[in-house]
Amino acid sequence: MIFPSVLWAPQRGTGAVRRTPAAIGQTPWRAVWPLACWLALAGNVPLWQRVAALDGSVGQTAVLLAGLGLLVWGATAALLSLMVWPFAYRPLASVLVLVTAFNTHFMLQYGAVIDPTMLANVVQTDAREVRDLLSPALPFTVLLVAGVPLWWIWRRPLRSRHWLAQTGRNAGGVALGLLVTVLVALLTYQNLASLMRNHKDLRYMINPLNSVYAATRLAADQLPRQVKALQPVGEDAHLGASYAQQARPPLLVLVVGETARAQNWGLSGYARPTTPALARWQAQGDLVNFSQVQSCGTNTQVSVPCLFSPLTRAQGGDQTAEHENLLDVLQRAGLAVLWLDNQSGCKGVCDRVPHASTRELNLPGVCADGECFDEALLQGLDERIAALDPQRRARGVVLVMHQMGSHGPAYSRREPANHKPFQPECTSNTLSECAADQLVNAYDNSIAYTDHFLDQTLQWLQTQADQGRYDTGLLYVSDHGESLGENNLYLHGLPYAFAPDQQTRVPMVTWLSAGLQQRSGVSADCLRQQAARPLSHDHVFHSVLGLMDVQTAVHQPALDLYRPC
Ligand SMILES: [Zn+2]
Numbered sequence: 001m002i003f004p005s006v007l008w009a010p011q012r013g014t015g016a017v018r019r020t021p022a023a024i025g026q027t028p029w030r031a032v033w034p035l036a037c038w039l040a041l042a043g044n045v046p047l048w049q050r051v052a053a054l055d056g057s058v059g060q061t062a063v064l065l066a067g068l069g070l071l072v073w074g075a076t077a078a079l080l081s082l083m084v085w086p087f088a089y090r091p092l093a094s095v096l097v098l099v100t101a102f103n104t105h106f107m108l109q110y111g112a113v114i115d116p117t118m119l120a121n122v123v124q125t126d127a128r129e130v131r132d133l134l135s136p137a138l139p140f141t142v143l144l145v146a147g148v149p150l151w152w153i154w155r156r157p158l159r160s161r162h163w164l165a166q167t168g169r170n171a172g173g174v175a176l177g178l179l180v181t182v183l184v185a186l187l188t189y190q191n192l193a194s195l196m197r198n199h200k201d202l203r204y205m206i207n208p209l210n211s212v213y214a215a216t217r218l219a220a221d222q223l224p225r226q227v228k229a230l231q232p233v234g235e236d237a238h239l240g241a242s243y244a245q246q247a248r249p250p251l252l253v254l255v256v257g258e259t260a261r262a263q264n265w266g267l268s269g270y271a272r273p274t275t276p277a278l279a280r281w282q283a284q285g286d287l288v289n290f291s292q293v294q295s296c297g298t299n300t301q302v303s304v305p306c307l308f309s310p311l312t313r314a315q316g317g318d319q320t321a322e323h324e325n326l327l328d329v330l331q332r333a334g335l336a337v338l339w340l341d342n343q344s345g346c347k348g349v350c351d352r353v354p355h356a357s358t359r360e361l362n363l364p365g366v367c368a369d370g371e372c373f374d375e376a377l378l379q380g381l382d383e384r385i386a387a388l389d390p391q392r393r394a395r396g397v398v399l400v401m402h403q404m405g406s407h408g409p410a411y412s413r414r415e416p417a418n419h420k421p422f423q424p425e426c427t428s429n430t431l432s433e434c435a436a437d438q439l440v441n442a443y444d445n446s447i448a449y450t451d452h453f454l455d456q457t458l459q460w461l462q463t464q465a466d467q468g469r470y471d472t473g474l475l476y477v478s479d480h481g482e483s484l485g486e487n488n489l490y491l492h493g494l495p496y497a498f499a500p501d502q503q504t505r506v507p508m509v510t511w512l513s514a515g516l517q518q519r520s521g522v523s524a525d526c527l528r529q530q531a532a533r534p535l536s537h538d539h540v541f542h543s544v545l546g547l548m549d550v551q552t553a554v555h556q557p558a559l560d561l562y563r564p565c
Contacts, residue, residue: 025156025157025158025159025160026156026157026158026159027159028081028084028158028159028166028169028170028173029173031080031084031089031093031153031158032077032080032081032084032173033077034152035080035093035097035149035152035153036073036074036076036077036080036177037073038148038149038152039072039076039096039097039100039149039207039208040069040072040073040076041069042144042145042148043097043100043101043103043104043145043207043208044072044104044205044206044207045104045108045145046104046107046108046205047068047202047205047206047207048065048069050199050202050205051064051065051068051195051202052065054195054199060191063188063191064188064191064192064195067184067187067188067191067192068192068195070180070184071180071181071184071185071188071192072206072209073180074176074177074178074179074180074181074184075177075178075181075209076177076208076209077173077176077177077180078173078174078175078176078177078178078181079096079177079208079209079212080093080096080173080177081170081172081173081174081176081177082170082174084158084166084169084170084173085158085166085170086157086158086160086166089153089158090153090154090157090158093149093153094150094153094154096208096211096212097145097146097149097150097153097208098142098146098150099207099208099211100145100146100207100208100211101141101142101144101145101146102138102142103207103208103210103211104141104145104207105137105138105141105142106133107205108141109135109137109430109431109432109490110409110431110432110489110490110491111483111487111488111489111490111491112490112491112493112494113201113204113205113210113494113495114204114205114207114210114211114214115204115210115214115495116213116214116217116218116221117297117298117299117301117302117493117495118204118214118299118493119211119214119215119218120218120222120301121299121300121301121493123218124301124344124345124347125344126344126345127370128344128369128370128371129344129407132407132408132409132410132413132429133409133429134429135428135429135430136430137430200495200497200498201494201495201498204495221319221320222320228322230321230322230323230324231322231323231324232323232324232328233310233323233324233325233328233329233554234310234324234328234329234332234333234545234550234552234553234554234555235332236551236552236553237329237330237332237333237550237551237552237554238333238334238550238551238552239333239334239335239395239396239549239550239551240549240550240551241549242519242520242549243395243396243549246519248468248469248470248471248515249393249394249395249396249397249470249471250396250397250470250471250472250473250516250519250520250548250549251385251396251397251398251399251461251464251469251470251471251472251473252396252397252398252399252472252473252474252475252516252544252547252548253399253400253401253457253461253472253473253474253475254398254399254400254401254474254475254476254540254544255400255401255403255454255457255474255475255476255477256304256307256400256401256402256403256477256479257403257405257450257476257477257478257479257506257507258300258343258402258403258404258405258406258407258478258479259405259406259407259408259478259479259480259481259482259492260405260406260447260450260478260481260482260506260507261478261481261482261502261503261505261506261507262291262293262481262505262506262507263481263501263502263505264440264443264444264447265289265447265507266278266279266447266451267279267282267289267291267507267509268289268291268507269291272422272444274444274447274448274451275447275448275451276448276451277451277452277454277455278451278454278455278509280455281455281458281511285524285525286511286512286513286514286517286524287458287509287510287511287524288509288510288511288524288527288528288531289507289508289509289531290507290508290509290510290531290532290535290561291531291532292505292532292533292534292535293477293505293506293507293508293535293536293537294504294505294506294534294535294536294537295478295479295480295481295503295504295505295506295536295537296313296317296318296536296537296538297318297479297480297496298480298481298492298493298494298495298496298499298503298504299479299480299492299493300343300344300347300479300480301347302318303479303480303537304346304347304349304402304479305317305320305321305325305347305348305349306318306537307477307479307537307540307541308325308326308327308349308540308541309321309323309325309326309541310323310324310325310326310329310541310554311323312538312559313536313537313538314538317537317538318496321348324352325349325541326540326541326544326545327339327349327350327352327353327398327400328352328353329545329550329552329554330398330544330545330548330550331352331353331392333548333550333551333552334392334395335392335395335396335397335398335548335550336354336385336388336389336392336393336395336396336397336398337353337354337397337398337399337400338353338354338355338356338384338385338388338397338398338399338400339353339354339355339356339400339402340355340356340357340358340377340384340399340400340401340402341355341356341357341358341402342357342358342372342374342376342377342401342402342403342404343402343403343404343407345357346400346402350400354388356384358372358376358377358379359372361376361379361380363376363379365416366379371404371413372404373404373414373415373416373449374403374404374405374414374449374450374453375453375456377401377403377453377457378453378456378457378460381399381460385397385399396548397470398544398548401457403450403453405446405450405478406443406446406447406450406482408429408431408443408482408490408491409429409430409431409490409491410429411425411426411439411442411443411445411446412425412426412427412442412445414445414446414449415445415446415448415449415452419445419448419449419452420445420448421444421445421448422440422441422442422444422445422448423441424438424441425438425441425442425445426438426439426441426442427442431484431485431490431491432485432488432490436484436485439484439485440484443482443484454474454476454509457474458474458511461473461474461511461513462513465513465514465515465516470515471513471515471516471518471519472513472515472516473510473511473512473513473516473547474509474510474511474512475508475509475510475540475543475544475547476507476508476509476510477506477507477508477537477540478506478507478508479506480492480503480504480506481501481502481503481504481505481506482502482503483500483502483503484502486500486502487500489502508535510527510561510562511524512524516547520547520549520562521565522547522562522565523565526564526565527561527562527565530561530564530565535561538559539559539560539561541559542555542556542557542558542559542560543559543560543561543562543563545560546560546562546563547562
């Protein structure tokens with residue numbers, strides 16, 4: 001066996017020493033430690049800003065900054081030392097550098113942090129969402145953070161060695177990195193421990209370790225589940241007595257809202273009239289607004305599956321689904337189910353039921369650039385329902401509409417120009433550059449458009465009821481809220497434990513036609529009296545089963561919001 005080391009053995013006795021390219025390559029030491037230092041310092045500007053802004057004396061802050069800086073340096077060097085293999089090092093290190101640069105941008109712009117669910121979001125995103133997030137500052141930040149280290153990584157190849165020697169050196173590098181980390185941690189234990197206890201989100205701000213941690217967690221979490229079949233739910237599900245000899249089948253529209261927060265919801269006490277149409281429906285008596293509703297997650301990826309999960313949040317409804325969901329149970333009971341999507345998909349919820357997306361429509365004036373206003377969900381609805389299995393349809397229909405709602409940061413693109421009551425509005429997606437009131441205007445316009453969309457939906461449902469075709473009802477609930485610059489936070493997706501109320505309190509309304517109230521025995525007047533009680537996404541699964549009179553052992557009356565009425 002010829003060892004590569006032969007290639008760079010100094011050639012003696014030839015006068016001047018000839019240096020082969022391998023010999024002038026970077027040593028692992030020179031490749032790793034300066035790069036780790038740069039990543040720790042320049043790649044963590046948002047973290048240093050946060051720490052510097054915390055309460056404390058100058059001395060305390062300096063100790064924290066120095067301690068945390070050395071800690072991140074050592075840990076990053078240990079991580080990079082694992083990768084110092086010829087051929088592998090440069091691409092892997094470049095990915096880490098770029099990830100750090102992109103993270104820095106989104107942390108600075110939106111106050112985002114990187115945890116496993118945030119990464120899951122990134123993995124599942126689509127071109128429309130990416131386009132909305134692109135801003136002129138992005139290439140600038142990426143160049144600033146990634147330019148120098150990329151040059152450092154690519155200017156020279158790694159010096160090649162015998163693999164055994166390489167393994168030894170890499171292990172030494174990892175050990176030294178960890179030693180630095182442990183020593184610093186021990187020396188500054190008091191300060192760092194209390195910092196991490198009081199500000200748990202800081203750990204998700206450490207680039208690029210946060211992303212490596214998130215990717216590892218995500219892979220460990222997702223891979224085993226991908227191969228496992230979902231556990232069936234409600235195998236005993238069947239239709240209740242109200243279906244015997246029914247005059248009309250029930251039709252429930254379940255609207256899954258997007259990024260609407262309770263704080264800006266007119267019906268829940270917001271000072272601005274963002275929900276004028278719903279207020280009219282409420283005044284007529286059959287619409288009820290629930291003002292204290294807690295979301296399951298702070299992002300679509302978690303909240304949408306959780307809304308349909310038989311598990312409560314506490315039972316693990318916010319984790320990757322291992323069970324079938326509400327739609328499976330409704331379909332098993334014999335009802336017709338249809339999912340209509342005006343967003344980036346149903347996150348696996350609608351995989352086993354009929355589903356369609358507005359993207360296929362391409363309606364002039366309503367859709368452009370592969371993106372539609374929410375009104376597109378209502379186009380051709382009668383035909384869509386007529387196309388469902390006739391036997392199931394004759395029993396009853398549950399129609400889910402997944403809105404684009406108030407999806408940011410491009411709030412101003414959520415509604416047509418003639419549906420913008422609040423002016424002037426922010427039209428940039430660099431939210432921190434918008435005047436605060438213009439940002440709120442843009443967001444409120446998107447809420448007002450949701451009000452308009454729900455109004456149109458209710459009119460359609462009222463018509464179905466008036467024509468004697470169905471006993472109709474509606475349940476609307478948003479998937480999570482949004483930060484609009486409060487505490488310098490934008491968008492959503494903070495880890496639930498330290499997410500502000502703006503991200504976890506959501507609007508929810510229900511409307512029941514006279515026919516559905518009669519058939520289900522649920523009175524809107526009774527619901528109204530309980531409209532301020534605390535509810536959450538946990539209630540949706542059981543409430544829909546209850547309202548649709550689907551009988552199964554998994555139905556928990558205690559979590560059925562219609563039950564007490
Ligand atoms: Zn969402």
